[in-house]
Amino acid sequence: MTNVFQACQSSANVHNRQSEIYLSRQQVLNRYGISNTTLYRWIQDDAVSFPQSVQMGPRSVRWKVVDLEAWEEKRQTETA
Numbered sequence: 150m151t152n153v154f155q156a157c158q159s160s161a162n163v164h165n166r167q168s169e170i171y172l173s174r175q176q177v178l179n180r181y182g183i184s185n186t187t188l189y190r191w192i193q194d195d196a197v198s199f200p201q202s203v204q205m206g207p208r209s210v211r212w213k214v215v216d217l218e219a220w221e222e223k224r225q226t227e228t229a
Contacts, residue, residue, distance in 0.1 A: 200213070200220050
């Protein structure tokens with residue numbers, strides 16, 4: 150029983166760590182191969198519904214990887 154519990158706990162920890170991964174603006178630009186202009190257009194366009202950034206400091210924003218992945222999946226299902 151301990152092994153099953155440990156496996157579930159380990160799996161939960163991996164998921165928790167993944168949900169805490171953040172990307173910088175530059176990493177988001179590289180991930181999608183886009184420019185600053187396109188990123189800001191996506192952010193402002195309600196039809197695109199790009200994930201909300203998280204304010205990390207006065208001049209620092211990041212995007213959660215899990216939010217970006219969910220957005221990617223949603224876009225794939227909409228275009229399929």
